[in-house]
Amino acid sequence: MNRLLLILLISVSFAQKIDISSSEIKYYGNHFLHSWIGISSEVKSTVIYDGLKKNGSVSIKVPLSSFDSKVSSRDSNMLFYTDAIDYPNVKFKSTEISMINDSVRIVGNLSFHGITKSVSTTASINTSNGFKVQGSFIIKLSDYNVPRPTFMFIKIDDQIRIEYTFQTN
Amino acid sequence: MKYVTYIFIFICFAKSQSDLDIQNIEQMPLHTKILWGENGFFRQINFGPKTRKDELKLRVKMLQNHQKLALLSLGMLAYQSSLGYKMYEGDYSKLSSHRKFSTITWSFYMTSASLSYFAPPAQKYEKRVSSMKVHRWLSYIHFAGMMAIPFLGKNISNSNDYDKALRLHKNVATITVTSMSLSALLTILPY
Numbered sequence: 017m018n019r020l021l022l023i024l025l026i027s028v029s030f031a032q033k034i035d036i037s038s039s040e041i042k043y044y045g046n047h048f049l050h051s052w053i054g055i056s057s058e059v060k061s062t063v064i065y066d067g068l069k070k071n072g073s074v075s076i077k078v079p080l081s082s083f084d085s086k087v088s089s090r091d092s093n094m095l096f097y098t099d100a101i102d103y104p105n106v107k108f109k110s111t112e113i114s115m116i117n118d119s120v121r122i123v124g125n126l127s128f129h130g131i132t133k134s135v136s137t138t139a140s141i142n143t144s145n146g147f148k149v150q151g152s153f154i155i156k157l158s159d160y161n162v163p164r165p166t167f168m169f170i171k172i173d174d175q176i177r178i179e180y181t182f183q184t185n
Numbered sequence: 186m187k188y189v190t191y192i193f194i195f196i197c198f199a200k201s202q203s204d205l206d207i208q209n210i211e212q213m214p215l216h217t218k219i220l221w222g223e224n225g226f227f228r229q230i231n232f233g234p235k236t237r238k239d240e241l242k243l244r245v246k247m248l249q250n251h252q253k254l255a256l257l258s259l260g261m262l263a264y265q266s267s268l269g270y271k272m273y274e275g276d277y278s279k280l281s282s283h284r285k286f287s288t289i290t291w292s293f294y295m296t297s298a299s300l301s302y303f304a305p306p307a308q309k310y311e312k313r314v315s316s317m318k319v320h321r322w323l324s325y326i327h328f329a330g331m332m333a334i335p336f337l338g339k340n341i342s343n344s345n346d347y348d349k350a351l352r353l354h355k356n357v358a359t360i361t362v363t364s365m366s367l368s369a370l371l372t373i374l375p376y
Contacts, residue, residue: 050375081208081308086376088209089317092307096241100308166249168256168373 034063034147037185041078044177045085047167052090058082061182070115074122076108076180097165103130118142120149129160139180152179212310214321221306233305240305247304252372254297259365261290266362273355287335294331298324316374323368330361 039059045052056078065072080100085091094100110124116138123136139151156174157164164171207213213222220227221240227233234240268283301324311318337354344350 049373052375086313087315087317088309088311089307091309092241093245095308096245099238101238101241165245168252 032065034065034184036061036063036182037146039182040180041076042179043083044179046173046175048170049168052085052087054083054085054091054094056082056084059182063182071113072110073113074108074110074124078106079104080106093165098129098162103128108135122151126155128155129162131160133159147184149182150180152177154178207306208309209311212312213306216302217304217306220303241308244305244307247300251297251300251304254293254300255365255369258290258294258297259362259369261286261293262362262365265290266358269355269358273351284338287338291331291335298328298331316371316376320368320371323364323371326364327361327368330357330364333357334361 036059039057039061041056041059043054045054058079060077062075063072064074080095080098081104083091083094085094107127108124109127110122111134112121112123114121119138119140121136121138123134125132126135133155135153135155137151137153139149142148142150154175154177157176158174164174166172217225219225221233222228234243265283265286268279268286271279272283334354334357337350337357341347341350341354
């Protein structure tokens, strides 16, 4: 009995790695003629949560080649403009996590196209069916020195909205 | 230890390169396979950029110019059609303009088509049907039309059956313009 209590105490006291069963990252691109969504489910993530301190850390890595926008030539173009041969992955590592009621504020460094910039996002937490974290943030392609593709003489929008969903069962 | 480090760096490099291999290469269009496939013509004669990165750079440049020239060609083709219809209705005052302008239109179109057909392979291909795939299928129709139109045009004056030859030229031109217009419209669809 004492042994069981000790194990329970250790598991609550120390930070735990949360196994993510499914994750999805979407990017929303926009041009004056049309909008599109690129989706990747090949997200490698590590989530560590400390129940006592109510904080943790998140690190995410997603290969650019895994994004599917339903038009392969557009995906090819994206891989070219983002220099995916030299910078094949987008990475995120949190620096600060704070709980606010049913949501979590995450601040971290986003590395994309060889440039690392700080981003912050507030994610909602839904525990009704497993554990689901959902949120979004906006980045600017110009902040990451990514040239904007041109279509019909007009460039695509500089702002790209990123949406993420992580779920555990 | 030094060699272990080198081997490790090599493996990491090889891994990062293979991660960006062309996806669904088996779906590559036949014309691209013939030119840029593993044993493609350009590979055999050692023609083209040395690295995949430069190939992609060239591809994007070629396709952007293809886009501009194709729009211009479509505009010219529409103008040619209007001249052709006037002649079909009996106004032959535009015959020399129609003849002269046909060479320029044809040259612009063929340059545009070459930029697309000869472009190095994309980074990704897919099995499912998308707007860009239909765009390519339609290109086979208007390319065949553009190849035939000059001969059919010349054939009108040489033919024994003038009306039949004229109708054939007109119909092929109509199909060509329609398929090219649809092809252009498809590029603005999101999927």
